[in-house]
Amino acid sequence: MQTIIYILPELFLSSAIMMLLIIGVFVKKSFKLVNFLTILVLFFSAVLVINQPEEIVKIFNESYIIDRLSIIMKVLTFLFSLFVLISSKDYIKENNIDKIEYPIIILASVLGMILMISSNDLIIFYLGLELQSISLYILASFKKDDEKSTEAGLKFFVLSALASGLLLYGSSLVYGFTGSTNFDIISQNLDQNSTGAVFGIVFIIVGLAFKISAVPFHMWTPDVYQGSPTSVTSFFALIPKIAALTVFIRFMYIPFINIFNQWQIIIVFLSIASMILGAVAAIGQNNIKRLIAYSSIGHMGYALAGLATGTISGIQSSIIYLIIYLFMNLGIFSCIFMMKSEKKYCETIDDLSGISRNQPILALSFLILLFSLAGIPPLAGFFAKFYIFMAVIEAKMYTLAIIGLVTTVVSAFYYLRIIKIIYFDKPKKEFDKIYNWGLKFSLALSSILVLIYFIYPTILIDIISSIKIY
Amino acid sequence: MNFPILSLIIFIPLIGAIFIFITTGSQKNVEKNSKYIAIFTSLANFFLSILLLFSFDNTTSEFQFVEEKNWIDGFISFKLGVDGISILFILLTTFIVPICIFSGIQSIKFKIKEFLIAILVMETLMLGVFCSLDLIIFYLFFEGGLIPMFLIIGIWGGPKRVYSAFKFFLFTLLGSILMLIAIISIYWITGTTDIISLLNIRIPNEYQYLLWLAFFSSFAVKMPMWPVHTWLPDAHVEAPTAGSVVLAAILLKMAGYGFIRFSLGLFPLASDYFTPLIFTLSIIAIIYTSLIALMQDDMKKLIAYSSVAHMGFVTIGIFSINKQGLEGSIIQMLSHGLISAALFLCVGVVYDRFYSRMISSYGGLVNFMPKYALVFMIFTLAALGLPGTSGFVGEFLVLIGAFKKNMLVAILASLGVILSAAYMLWLYKRVVFGRASSPELKEMKDLNRTELYIFISLVFLILFIGFYPEPLLNTINVSADNLIINYQTNLEFHLEKINK
Numbered sequence: 023m024q025t026i027i028y029i030l031p032e033l034f035l036s037s038a039i040m041m042l043l044i045i046g047v048f049v050k051k052s053f054k055l056v057n058f059l060t061i062l063v064l065f066f067s068a069v070l071v072i073n074q075p076e077e078i079v080k081i082f083n084e085s086y087i088i089d090r091l092s093i094i095m096k097v098l099t100f101l102f103s104l105f106v107l108i109s110s111k112d113y114i115k116e117n118n119i120d121k122i123e124y125p126i127i128i129l130a131s132v133l134g135m136i137l138m139i140s141s142n143d144l145i146i147f148y149l150g151l152e153l154q155s156i157s158l159y160i161l162a163s164f165k166k167d168d169e170k171s172t173e174a175g176l177k178f179f180v181l182s183a184l185a186s187g188l189l190l191y192g193s194s195l196v197y198g199f200t201g202s203t204n205f206d207i208i209s210q211n212l213d214q215n216s217t218g219a220v221f222g223i224v225f226i227i228v229g230l231a232f233k234i235s236a237v238p239f240h241m242w243t244p245d246v247y248q249g250s251p252t253s254v255t256s257f258f259a260l261i262p263k264i265a266a267l268t269v270f271i272r273f274m275y276i277p278f279i280n281i282f283n284q285w286q287i288i289i290v291f292l293s294i295a296s297m298i299l300g301a302v303a304a305i306g307q308n309n310i311k312r313l314i315a316y317s318s319i320g321h322m323g324y325a326l327a328g329l330a331t332g333t334i335s336g337i338q339s340s341i342i343y344l345i346i347y348l349f350m351n352l353g354i355f356s357c358i359f360m361m362k363s364e365k366k367y368c369e370t371i372d373d374l375s376g377i378s379r380n381q382p383i384l385a386l387s388f389l390i391l392l393f394s395l396a397g398i399p400p401l402a403g404f405f406a407k408f409y410i411f412m413a414v415i416e417a418k419m420y421t422l423a424i425i426g427l428v429t430t431v432v433s434a435f436y437y438l439r440i441i442k443i444i445y446f447d448k449p450k451k452e453f454d455k456i457y458n459w460g461l462k463f464s465l466a467l468s469s470i471l472v473l474i475y476f477i478y479p480t481i482l483i484d485i486i487s488s489i490k491i492y
Numbered sequence: 493m494n495f496p497i498l499s500l501i502i503f504i505p506l507i508g509a510i511f512i513f514i515t516t517g518s519q520k521n522v523e524k525n526s527k528y529i530a531i532f533t534s535l536a537n538f539f540l541s542i543l544l545l546f547s548f549d550n551t552t553s554e555f556q557f558v559e560e561k562n563w564i565d566g567f568i569s570f571k572l573g574v575d576g577i578s579i580l581f582i583l584l585t586t587f588i589v590p591i592c593i594f595s596g597i598q599s600i601k602f603k604i605k606e607f608l609i610a611i612l613v614m615e616t617l618m619l620g621v622f623c624s625l626d627l628i629i630f631y632l633f634f635e636g637g638l639i640p641m642f643l644i645i646g647i648w649g650g651p652k653r654v655y656s657a658f659k660f661f662l663f664t665l666l667g668s669i670l671m672l673i674a675i676i677s678i679y680w681i682t683g684t685t686d687i688i689s690l691l692n693i694r695i696p697n698e699y700q701y702l703l704w705l706a707f708f709s710s711f712a713v714k715m716p717m718w719p720v721h722t723w724l725p726d727a728h729v730e731a732p733t734a735g736s737v738v739l740a741a742i743l744l745k746m747a748g749y750g751f752i753r754f755s756l757g758l759f760p761l762a763s764d765y766f767t768p769l770i771f772t773l774s775i776i777a778i779i780y781t782s783l784i785a786l787m788q789d790d791m792k793k794l795i796a797y798s799s800v801a802h803m804g805f806v807t808i809g810i811f812s813i814n815k816q817g818l819e820g821s822i823i824q825m826l827s828h829g830l831i832s833a834a835l836f837l838c839v840g841v842v843y844d845r846f847y848s849r850m851i852s853s854y855g856g857l858v859n860f861m862p863k864y865a866l867v868f869m870i871f872t873l874a875a876l877g878l879p880g881t882s883g884f885v886g887e888f889l890v891l892i893g894a895f896k897k898n899m900l901v902a903i904l905a906s907l908g909v910i911l912s913a914a915y916m917l918w919l920y921k922r923v924v925f926g927r928a929s930s931p932e933l934k935e936m937k938d939l940n941r942t943e944l945y946i947f948i949s950l951v952f953l954i955l956f957i958g959f960y961p962e963p964l965l966n967t968i969n970v971s972a973d974n975l976i977i978n979y980q981t982n983l984e985f986h987l988e989k990i991n992k
Contacts, residue, residue, distance in 0.1 A: 399632040427669040
């Protein structure tokens with residue numbers, strides 16, 4: 023009975039999914055209702071998670087862990103899914119994807135991520151991962167009469183299934199060489215010289231790198247981001263990263279911490295490759311969703327750089343980076359949802375040239391968010407990078423720091439290019455006025471937070487510092 | 493004094509910018525109100541900084557008006573303070589910004605509200621650079637200035653504005669990002685980023701050289717020194733007049749200030765070691781860019797190249813590391829701030845009337861614009877360092893300082909003085925004397941009242957510093973002495989360590 027209290031959010035969420043499915047089927051034209059209820063469910067799940075006890079609890083034969091890390095990450099997952107749903111409401115309606123399945127599948131994938139975040143066992147982890155992946159395949163191809171969306175879904179499915187297979191193979195190797203699927207026991211039994219286990223870990227890292235879209239396992243990202251409906255892209259760009267990064271942290275620092283020397287090189291490589299590709303490949307893009315895809319690859323590179331340090335401040339910096347990244351990208355996607363000209367959503371960057379004339383506030387928010395993504399002080403994006411470099415230099419990894427900073431300059435170029443088109447070019451189109459309050463709210467929230475973060479930067483550190491990994 | 497006067501000076505422009513941002517109403521009213529707000533805040537700030545100067549105690553080298561607030565727990569505090577070196581730059585900033593605003597109001601034709609916001613935000617950031625007593629805070633302000641300047645060049649600039657804005661942004665970002673690594677490294681080496689405590693901590697020998705180079709990369713780009721000066725002519729040429737003025741008068745000085753405060757203060761061993769490098773680059777800058785300036789047919793470009801040459805004097809003065817050199821370079825920076833601002837305004841005056849920056853489009857202006865010809869002459873003479881103008885005091889002191897340190901450097905640098913006379917006088921001759929190149933020039937109106945007041949105030953200051961630099965030197969004196977003494981004791985300490 024005691025254990026049920028601890029998994030109350032998960033229970034609530036799964037029963038809500040079933041209830042919503044029933045409501046959706048039996049009530050006619052129920053998309054609005056289901057969407058609204060989904061937002062409520064996400065909100066109450068977040069409340070339930072916040073109210074969980076602070077001590078570390080391991081339940082179900084120590085295969086499920088509830089600690090500060092999982093609580094913070096779950097709250098983030100719920101809140102940002104909620105924001106994504108609120109901000110994409112109009113888009114869903116206008117693109118005829120307002121089917122009841124849409125919010126329900128989002129809830130299902132959120133449930134999968136919650137399981138991943140709390141898993142302390144390879145099997146639970148894999149269960150959660152598959153639940154979220156399968157939901158994401160469906161979401162990517164949700165606009166089923168659209169060629170690109172279908173293609174995105176299929177591509178994502180094939181590649182992701184391969185990655186899951188690798189992950190599973192890696193897990194089985196680890197199980198074979200350590201005799202358990204439980205993280206704590208793996209950590210005790212892992213032998214530094216056991217080649218088999220190291221192989222298993224490499225496979226697991228490959229699988230995780232795929233989920234977080236780190237180079238060289240990033241191939242799916244640009245196509246899927248571009249092909250999927252924008253509402254789905256915004257979900258893809260934000261929410262799965264939270265779970266994937268949490269799992270990354272947990273895997274590296276609990277079961278595999280003893281062979282830190284082996285995996286550190288891999289993570290450093292992933293991080294450097296992602297930062298470079300994210301900076302260079304985005305330069306030539308003209309589709310804004312594709313550009314965001316490359317930029318998110320680059321940003322995950324920075325988050326991994328924090329992880330690669332192997333210190334507690336490194337983990338904290340990664341988490342701070344993730345949180346600020348979420349806010350910035352929420353804002354960017356709100357801007358993309360607002361870029362509407364003659365009732366059509368614009369996707370190419372060149373279309374943006376009119377907004378500084380007709381929608382000065384939108385243009386200003388876009389400007390703030392883009393400078394923040396580029397990491398220019400005093401905006402929040404600078405602090406995100408700053409903490410990462412603090413941790414990296416503390417660990418005396420100067421090469422990583424210098425490469426990271428140089429790629430910052432390169433990536434500044436393409437963010438500046440968007441700003442140039444918004445502010446310096448002659449306007450081509452009139453942009454429609456947007457009246458959706460949800461969209462305005464999420465844009466205002468993210469851009470104001472990004473702008474005024476420097477007034478009280480301690481706030482995130484206070485939240486993060488309570489996280490204990492070991 | 494507990495009254496937070498420095499925070500007030502820093503944040504008044506920002507508050508003004510917020511007020512401008514929230515003004516609403518009809519287009520005309522908004523523009524009128526935002527002009528009033530901008531003028532009011534910038535002038536209020538100027539008077540406040542004069543108040544600061546009067547309550548400043550120039551008999552001590554301690555930092556004054558220090559305020560400290562906890563910012564990131566146990567790590568960085570928001571710390572401000574001024575000494576004899578930085579207070580003059582604060583005055584320069586608060587003096588130049590109202591001039592930019594007046595000039596902007598006259599010449600900017602669209603998005604005037606946004607322009608004023610950008611200038612005021614810029615002022616906050618520039619003042620922050622000179623006041624901050626924490627490396628991280630310094631970096632925040634130093635780097636944050638890129639955003640408004642990028643927008644000023646890009647939105648209100650000339651035809652090639654996009655290229656120039658990008659070049660400016662990426663050059664300076666690349667330079668200063670290495671400084672960020674250095675700052676973080678300093679934190680991990682010494683455990684603090686507080687400048688006052690850092691000045692008393694000796695940074696271990698083995699770190700000095702790399703850290704110095706990282707800081708150098710940032711300041712050299714901003715200064716700008718040869719060969720990374722190429723962004724400056726582009727940025728100057730394309731920026732609107734007010735933007736060029738801010739850029740030349742204040743932004744470049746942030747680098748000189750950085751050299752004095754950080755390179756000399758924190759890394760004496762490396763500064764000593766790299767002095768020949770600085771001297772070489774500065775000499776090349778002085779002679780090479782002066783020759784380039786001779787060949788320019790664009791007025792703004794000519795003045796931009798002359799800025800690079802003048803900044804060469806500043807770096808020579810700083811790294812001569814004696815009292816005359818240091819004081820001379822500070823005076824040179826202040827006077828260049830005034831003179832280059834004035835020259836860019838002079839170009840702006842004719843550009844607003846005739847829409848050309850080419851020297852060949854003008855000629856014989858003395859016939860149609862006598863007042864203009866007079867002020868332009870004063871500024872030209874000041875720029876070439878005529879005795880009695882501020883330009884002379886700075887260059888003279890720098891050359892004395894350089895002579896004490898290295899005679900060859902002084903001789904080569906004084907070549908620059910001759911060259912600057914050549915290009916400035918030739919410029920003046922081609923624009924003001926001679927025959928008018930086109931009949932439309934006869935329509936040109938002489939200076940209007942606002943322009944005249946701006947120029948009179950500039951002329952007054954330039955001549956004042958030229959005839960009576962005593963008050964300035966008194967303000968700098970104690971701080972400069974203290975800096976040099978600290979430098980020498982620290983250097984001896986480090987050298988002893990090497991010998992052991």
